[in-house]
Amino acid sequence: RQVPEVNPGEVLIKMNSVAICATDVIYWQFGKLADYVIKKPMVLGHEGSGVIQKVGCGVTNVKTGDKVAIEPGVPRDTDDYVKAGRYNLSPTIYFCSSPPDDGLMCRFFVHKADYVYKLPDCVSLEEAALAEPLSVGIHACRRGRVKLGCKVFICGAGKELDQCRLTLSDDRFHSDFSCERLEKAKQMGASATIKVEKCPTCPIEFAQKVKTALGCSGAEVTLECTGAEFCVQAGIYATRSGGTVVLVGIGPASVNIPVSNAALRELDIRGVLRYTNTWPMALAMMSTKKVDVKPMITHRFPLEQATEGFETSKKLAPCRKSNPGPHPHISTFKYNLSFPPSNPGVKKYKKPVKNS
Ligand SMILES: [Zn+2]
Numbered sequence: 001r002q003v004p005e006v007n008p009g010e011v012l013i014k015m016n017s018v019a020i021c022a023t024d025v026i027y028w029q030f031g032k033l034a035d036y037v038i039k040k041p042m043v044l045g046h047e048g049s050g051v052i053q054k055v056g057c058g059v060t061n062v063k064t065g066d067k068v069a070i071e072p073g074v075p076r077d078t079d080d081y082v083k084a085g086r087y088n089l090s091p092t093i094y095f096c097s098s099p100p101d102d103g104l105m106c107r108f109f110v111h112k113a114d115y116v117y118k119l120p121d122c123v124s125l126e127e128a129a130l131a132e133p134l135s136v137g138i139h140a141c142r143r144g145r146v147k148l149g150c151k152v153f154i155c156g157a158g159k160e161l162d163q164c165r166l167t168l169s170d171d172r173f174h175s176d177f178s179c180e181r182l183e184k185a186k187q188m189g190a191s192a193t194i195k196v197e198k199c200p201t202c203p204i205e206f207a208q209k210v211k212t213a214l215g216c217s218g219a220e221v222t223l224e225c226t227g228a229e230f231c232v233q234a235g236i237y238a239t240r241s242g243g244t245v246v247l248v249g250i251g252p253a254s255v256n257i258p259v260s261n262a263a264l265r266e267l268d269i270r271g272v273l274r275y276t277n278t279w280p281m282a283l284a285m286m287s288t289k290k291v292d293v294k295p296m297i298t299h300r301f302p303l304e305q306a307t308e309g310f311e312t313s314k315k316l317a318p319c320r321k322s323n324p325g326p327h328p329h330i331s332t333f334k335y336n337l338s339f340p341p342s343n344p345g346v347k348k349y350k351k352p353v354k355n356s
Pocket of ligand 1: 021023046047132133134
């Protein structure tokens with residue numbers, strides 16, 4: 001592909017780092033995720049950063065040479081959702097690497113200037129790529145109304161919610177079936193962790209373990225990051241009456257949940273779709289060292305070795321297609337793709353996509 005043209009209000013970004021998300025791996029392997037189905041070749045990647053190469057007419061927030069983090073969702077229309085400040089819900093939004101919209105794993109990318117954010121001096125381009133998963137954590141915490149001192153149970157130790165320390169909750173508690181991820185969660189500030197056995201049977205028993213570990217009648221907020229049926233059930237039981245369960249993970253299209261238990265204890269069950277207005281906070285948190293995303297960067301691959309990056313990601317964080325049973329099915333470690341700056345190719349990298 002040619003280097004794209006820049007229209008008024010847009011910027012041309014020379015890409016630097018793109019992290020591989022579990023959703024990228026799922027699209028690569030299966031060609032679809034929930035209702036999103038890939039029908040034509042699509043560039044993957046939505047967690048990225050780069051350097052401004054050119055600015056279009058009327059752009060004032062950044063200039064050539066600025067290092068920026070990229071917010072991948074840009075609303076196309078000024079619809080009711082956008083007017084209400086909830087542009088993540090706009091049905092016509094452009095979203096990088098959500099079919100059919102191309103993502104960031106390319107050399108040059110054109111984006112609306114309003115959705116790129118100049119990096120503070122002390123935030124590197126690699127770290128800036130992780131402003132995206134951090135944003136998922138920030139938005140989930142906002143949806144769950146997590147406050148300072150809140151008892152929070154995080155089900156699934158992927159990257160987004162490891163970063164929940166961001167939102168001030170000092171009592172965080174993780175469960176997962178991977179020791180390695182739990183170790184990382186601890187490193188990143190979880191106050192305790194519980195390992196889920198490979199085939200857990202009773203969500204009530206499991207919830208009891210969570211309560212015992214929290215030392216109270218249950219979490220005020222549960223951030224459920226797996227989407228797996230067992231975990232949603234356990235999350236509900238582990239939440240104290242009047243508390244909130246935030247559904248962050250995407251699992252099977254429908255699962256059984258103990259709905260009357262939730263209703264009669266006045267639990268709020270709240271959904272999450274991506275984020276709105278989180279980049280300024282994410283970058284501020286990184287620059288003030290409230291959160292350190294560096295431990296999330298475990299591998300680096302040049303763009304030419306993207307396939308290897310995906311293979312590595314898949315191996316270390318296997319994902320399943322559907323009906324994942326009781327195990328969390330989206331793992332979310334980050335593998336950074338660093339693009340060699342000395343190689344100014346003009347072609348967009350196109351990831352081979354298998355349609356299922
Ligand atoms: Zn992601």
